[in-house]
Every structure is written in structure tokens, then in C-alpha cells.
Amino acid sequence: MSEQPDPEPYDALLLLSFGGPEGPDDVVPFLENVTRGRGIPKERLKEVGQHYFLFGGVSPINAQNRALLDALGKDFAAHDLDLPVYWGNRNWAPYLTDTLRRMTTDGHRRIAVLATSAYASYSGCRQYRENLAEALATLQAEGLELPRVDKLRHYFNHPGFIEPMVDGVLASLAELDEAVRAGAHLAFTTHSIPTAAADSSGPEGGAYVAQHLDVARVIVERIRQETGMDHPWELVYQSRSGSPHIPWLEPDICDHITALHDAGAPAVVMVPIGFVSDHMEVRYDLDTEALTRAAELRLPAVRSATVGADPRFAAAVRDLLLERAASERGRPVRRCALGALGASHDLCPVGCCPARVPKPAAAGADSPYA
Numbered sequence: 001m002s003e004q005p006d007p008e009p010y011d012a013l014l015l016l017s018f019g020g021p022e023g024p025d026d027v028v029p030f031l032e033n034v035t036r037g038r039g040i041p042k043e044r045l046k047e048v049g050q051h052y053f054l055f056g057g058v059s060p061i062n063a064q065n066r067a068l069l070d071a072l073g074k075d076f077a078a079h080d081l082d083l084p085v086y087w088g089n090r091n092w093a094p095y096l097t098d099t100l101r102r103m104t105t106d107g108h109r110r111i112a113v114l115a116t117s118a119y120a121s122y123s124g125c126r127q128y129r130e131n132l133a134e135a136l137a138t139l140q141a142e143g144l145e146l147p148r149v150d151k152l153r154h155y156f157n158h159p160g161f162i163e164p165m166v167d168g169v170l171a172s173l174a175e176l177d178e179a180v181r182a183g184a185h186l187a188f189t190t191h192s193i194p195t196a197a198a199d200s201s202g203p204e205g206g207a208y209v210a211q212h213l214d215v216a217r218v219i220v221e222r223i224r225q226e227t228g229m230d231h232p233w234e235l236v237y238q239s240r241s242g243s244p245h246i247p248w249l250e251p252d253i254c255d256h257i258t259a260l261h262d263a264g265a266p267a268v269v270m271v272p273i274g275f276v277s278d279h280m281e282v283r284y285d286l287d288t289e290a291l292t293r294a295a296e297l298r299l300p301a302v303r304s305a306t307v308g309a310d311p312r313f314a315a316a317v318r319d320l321l322l323e324r325a326a327s328e329r330g331r332p333v334r335r336c337a338l339g340a341l342g343a344s345h346d347l348c349p350v351g352c353c354p355a356r357v358p359k360p361a362a363a364g365a366d367s368p369y370a
Contacts, residue, residue, distance in 0.1 A: 012108040019089030020059025061279035067309040075314040097135040120207040126353035129361035151363040154344035160316025168305035180266035190274025192237035214339040267300035
């Protein structure tokens with residue numbers, strides 16, 4: 001009989017995500033939450049919101065988080081892991097503060113946190129830690145006994161995150177006509193961020209790009225092993241949202257598609273390794289804009305699947321949780337990681353992924369809520 005999984009000291013798991021509108025009336029208020037403090041006029045937000053209005057004002061991210069919650073519940077139950085799972089968002093209901101308040105009043109005192117962002121960066125890690133600190137400060141002001149929150153490590157190179165993407169690329173290559181399949185280029189896509197933020201990401205800088213490149217290399221090698229084909233590939237970016245005068249990571253996916261066409265590439269598979277699920281930046285920036293550009297150029301193109309609620313990813317979350325729990329109990333831990341970079345740190349060190357304006361951040365070495 002296998003040993004029953006031990007989540008101690010954790011008594012709950014919190015799924016922490018970005019959030020998204022669930023109807024036309026939600027779009028502008030949601031964008032106001034996302035851009036709060038930047039002074040962007042409401043009329044400009046309405047223009048930006050057109051991406052959402054094309055899909056009825058509904059972002060798919062909340063439905064995808066519900067599917068992941070269901071997958072986690074099934075995986076935990078199948079492995080006799082008795083741990084409740086809650087869900088809170090940064091920018092839309094269910095809001096993080098409300099969820100953390102409910103968890104606290106439900107009696108939870110040691111909470112593991114999984115953010116739906118696999119890589120190191122300010123917006124993908126530090127900002128979520130700031131959100132946790134803000135929520136804890138609100139609960140403290142309300143006189144509640146604060147729980148301890150621990151953010152689970154970056155999982156970009158966990159097998160349960162990479163294996164579903166490998167299968168997605170293989171399925172996408174199979175969709176291409178046999179005449180262009182062997183020469184198809186792989187365009188690994190992720191969210192563009194300011195180059196300054198990329199340079200300062202991680203404990204020593206440069207982690208954001210390095211982690212994506214590591215994942216891309218693992219997938220390319222797996223595709224070679226499975227098909228015998230060496231596909232040309234590049235890491236490219238999408239979804240830029242900053243001021244034109246601030247340098248952001250390039251090339252943009254649409255520009256890259258044009259360059260591939262001009263160079264005579266026979267086909268392209270877009271591989272969204274930077275995204276956990278098919279949320280708006282995948283559905284619009286890739287499935288709408290990028291595929292439209294490819295169609296205009298008559299370049300055969302297909303977009304491979306994100307991880308979403310794949311059972312292997314749910315199993316990876318369980319693995320990350322039990323790994324961290326064992327480490328907190330002082331037990332030896334085997335950490336699953338593919339590629340050259342190894343497993344990421346449990347505790348974000350001081351100065352990791354710094355913000356332009358320093359703010360308190362929970363679940364790190366510099367947390368005021370240890």
C-alpha cells in the first residue's frame with residue numbers, strides 16, 4: 001500500500017489568477033482594475049476593450065480556472081489528498097482579498113498558493129506576492145488572525161507542465177499538410193514585457209528569457225526524438241501593452257510571421273509556452289491577429305494547445321504542493337525539473353523581480369508576514 005500523501009503544514013491551497021470580465025458590462029471596470037494608478041481615460045479603455053467585445057465581453061480565463069479547480073479536486077481525491085482548494089483573482093471576482101478572508105474565517109492558518117504564471121518576472125511573480133501582502137494588510141486591519149501564505153515555486157520546467165505542450169506541438173504538426181510539415185518553423189510565444197523588467201527578473205536577472213528558452217529547447221529536443229525532425233525555432237513575443245518609447249522584448253509574433261513568409265518558410269506552428277491556458281491573449285493575439293496575418297500571407301499556420309486543465313498539470317500541482325510541504329517539515333525532497341536550469345527556489349530572495357516602486361510582498365524572504 002502506498003503512503004498517504006502528507007500536506008502538513010498546509011491546510012488549504014489557493015489558486016491565484018489574473019481574472020477577467022464575464023460580460024460586456026464588466027469589461028471597462030475590469031480594465032480599470034488592471035490599469036489602476038496609470039491615469040488611462042475611460043474612452044481609451046473602451047478602445048482596448050474591443051478585444052473582449054469581440055468575444056461577447058467574456059474572457060475565457062475564469063471558465064478555465066474553474067476547469068482547473070475541478071481537475072485539481074479530482075486529482076486530490078484520487079490520491080487521497082484531503083485539502084480544500086480555493087480560488088482568488090487579482091483583477092476580478094472572486095477577488096483575492098475576499099477569498100483570503102473566507103479562508104481565514106474558515107479556520108485555515110497555513111496556505112499554499114499556486115499562481116497561474118509559470119515564470120519569473122515582476123508581473124508573473126512579485127506582483128502576485130504584492131497582491132497577497134495587500135490582502136493580508138486588509139485582513140489585519142479588520143482584526144482577523146492572519147494565516148501564513150507560501151507561494152509554490154515556478155513550474156515552467158516541471159514535466160507536468162512541459163509534457164502536455166509537447167503533445168500539443170505534435171498534434172499541431174500533424175494538422176499541417178505533409179508537404180510543409182517537415183520544414184515547419186516553431187514560434188514559441190510568450191507575453192512581452194519591458195526589457196528592463198526582463199533584465200531584472202529572478203534573483204540574478206535575466207531569468208524570464210532564460211527560463212522560456214530552456215523550455216523551448218526541451219520541447220524542440222522532444223519533438224526531434226518523437227519525429228526525427230529538427231525544426232527551426234525562435235522565442236517570440238506578443239501582447240505588448242506599454243508606451244511606444246519604452247523598449248519591450250521583441251520580435252512580435254505578427255512581425256515574426258511576416259519575416260518567416262519573406263524568408264520562404266513553408267509553415268509555422270505557434271507554441272504559447274508562456275501561458276497556462278487559452279485566455280484572451282491567446283484567443284485574440286494568436287488565434288485572431290496572428291492567424292489572420294498568416295492567412296493574408298498564405299503561410300500555413302496552426303496554434304498548439306496550452307496546458308489548461310490537463311490531468312498531468314493537476315498532478316504537477318499536487319507534486320509541487322507535497323514537495324513544498326515535505327521541505328517545510330525538514331524532509332529530503334526530490335524536485336522534478338526538466339532542462340538545464342534545475343528546480344526554482346521555494347522562497348523568493350530579497351530583490352527578486354524588483355518593482356519600479358517598492359511595495360511590501362508576502363511569501364518571500366522579505367515578507368512582513370513571515
